[in-house]
Amino acid sequence: MSIYSKILVVADINHDEQPALIRAIQLAEKSRSRSRITFFLSIYDFSYDMTSMLSSDERDAMRRGVIQQREQWMRTVAEPYLTDNFDFDIKVVWHNRPYEAIIAEVFSGQHDIVIKGTRKHDVLESVIFTPTDWHLLRKCPSPVLLVKNAHWPKDASILASVHVGSEMESHIDLNDKMVEQLQSLSERLDAKPYLVNAYPITPANITIELPEFDPTTYTDAVRGHHLTAMKSLRQKHGFDEEQTVVEQGLPEEIIPQTAEKLNAAMVIIGTTGRTGLSAVFIGNTAEHVIDKIDCDIMALKPTGYVSPLDPKEAV
Template sequence: MSIYNNILVVANINSDDQPALARAMQLASKSRSRSHVTFFLSIYDFSYDMTSMLSVDERNAMRKGVIHQREQWMRTVAEPYINDSIEFDVVVVWHNRPYEAVIAEVYAGNHDIVIKGTRKHDVLESVIFTPTDWHLLRKCPAPVLLVKNSDWPENASILASVHVGSENETHQSLNDSMVEQLNSLSERLGAKPYLVNAYPVTPANITIELPEFDPTTYTDAVRGHHLTAMKALRQKHGYDDEQTIVEQGLPEDIIPESAQKLNAAMVIIGTTGRTGLSAVFIGNTAEHVIDKINCDVLALKPEGYISPLDPSTAI
């Protein structure tokens, strides 16, 4: 499992406050081995490529000048966060698609995790995910941590949204990976870990189409199946029953509600089950859950996931 010692942080160009960098340094400082943090920015100005009055060399010189200015700014805003015990560097690239630049850097630098700040909506205290966020969640081969606040709350918890009702090996393997990440992050950040699972409500149309169908018996059977599967998962990883939640309802309702009740500072989400062309998309359920979560979100891919931007698959 990854222990997140080679961290890529995406800079927020619109602010001197860098919560993603704060979280990265927090994780790195509590690692048992020496960590490396790369502070990354992708910039692009269309006007520099369209100025026909300038030669190629002049355009390149202007780009280098802009990149140098950004590097200087990044080193300045990073100063309050830097820890001498952590290796730190700054990378600025010229690229017109930020998410592609980030993913290219993940491959080039063999990074364990990408950490990026999200925009907070001041009125509802909710998070607004940008197009770059969604592209990274869908296509980045490394885990993606989207950070809301730089401060880690007191007595916080971390939730893993596990899918225990499935016999699918991909889901089961991802559940194990999520719990391992949950254990590591909870220890490093001083948080209490919880496993959360939502199981479906009995479809109303079944009771109408099948008069002899007993919805209560069916619901009890489904709940029993999920409770048994959750028990097996928690016992496998040494969790107490009090650290597990199994509730009836939609994941996009149960997970955010549980996160709020348990003072969650982070929710771990799995993005599973897609192959071929649809592999570039995370499932609708995960998207709906992420949209409603009012805290940090860590998105994990299943083992063997291949990004559509993997340079080894390029023709």
Template sequence: MSIYNNILVVADINHDEQPALARAMQLASKSQSRSHITFFLSIYDFSYDMTSMLSIDERDAMRRGVIHQREQWMTKISEDYTNDSVDFEVKVVWHNRPYEAIIAQVFSGNHDIIIKGTRKHDVLESVIFTPTDWHLLRKSPTPVLLVKNQHWPENSSVLAAVHVASESEAHIGLNDRMVELLQDISTRLEAKPYLVNSYPVTPANITIELPEFDPTTYTDAVRAHHLMSMKALRQKHSMDEEQTVVGQGLPEDVIPEAVNDLNAAMVILGTTGRTGLSAVFIGNTAEHVIDKIDCDVLALKPEGFVSPLDPKTAV
């Protein structure tokens, strides 16, 4: 099954190197069907709209000139990445909010994934997520892949952080989509696929409040439940036991540890769907995990997620 063949790549305006475009080409070149990549940039200069000495037509002409310059630059720097095996186009728009422009392009172009580079700290080797990154993670209707490095490391792995103990239909469906995506991407990038899950530590206050409570028996039962649920998921998708990790602790501790132990170059995270005011957040667990890992991150929405920027729901 080919997944993600209509790819939207967000250009990094500050550098000629484009790790997001490099990753998109890697995925597209290994697709079972021909892929299309749109290399996208949103630009805005406040001064162009505040020049009262110019007419509206003159300001429009200036904006078109800036857009044309950026299109030429993007076409030139993309030459080192693209080839005839992938359909490719460059698109530049004038918009004062980059994340809104990106998501608007997702809807208008029917893109099925956004790929964007992240900033990497030179000293601590950590990834710094920009406000645009967070807006995309929270509000994009499609999966968002945030890329750290241009070059994919050898002998690396891809992890899917699944939530196997839940009986929620949303979680069950999201787990299946994550595993299918894991298998597709790990094949394309020639990486080893792994499933990772965590189970909670027994709360200390229970043993104090209930002297007859046996924490060891309780912990063993919880672990057994998670192991059986993980077994059911991996067997459903024809994966081996060696490709699974079930660790005790919080997800924001277990997942980063697995990233280090398994030389992970990408982590796939599911984000829970919410409604109302909380819909702008992707969930505390995902945000805490992202802050602690230094690799590519792919955030996947559950079925039925509605972006607050969906033009169909706009009043």
């Protein structure tokens, strides 16, 4: 069971409604242990640092004044949602790169999860991911939950996009982490959990290059392998067969289609993060899937992931 005892919520300075805060409170109030929510904002105004007419002390005083104003606004927008069921902090920092400030806070506060709202296109209802969103997905060491809507729909489902075709230890471990998150989230948000896997289409050029190649037999063998691997995963975690989907096709097509079909309010994605400085990448497949999903997204890093912003790496 995943424990969210320290939840970092990124405030949306452009709106009074805070979907990320609402989702965090939903999770905190159903936690088995008392949670602490930190409502966080990174602000920066270039003009305060470049005003040569002001002394250093005067610029510091102006920054403190802006920070205090933001803190007061955050208290005001959070007040309607606060209860005695969790602890609550507000933190505002002055930083010119929001994603760096957020990840620095993850390290210093040892937060279990980052929750942030995403922009929603009013006409198409599609999610627009900001540069900060993408930086967090790529570089944040903790799970990142990007929230589209404050309202959690009735009879919703949560999907975990698992990769069951691989026998690599890192993929097996990441699948287990995703399923554990799925179980925890679906229980707390009263949703139906599903495991979804896409397996590849037989390349057409193989049939041309190898006349004796039987694509039907090959496709059946690939599907059989994925079904067997999915059965092993679901049984390991106590899922029924009805809670699994194994489809042929590209993940960036199958996952969004399945999410829409099953009324998914959230999709959990495992990123094929690398360690060290190359960890800025989250994998082409994951990026394409994320771009096409029209609901909340949770991204998980594999065990052993090292963020390029880890302060230990700078030593």
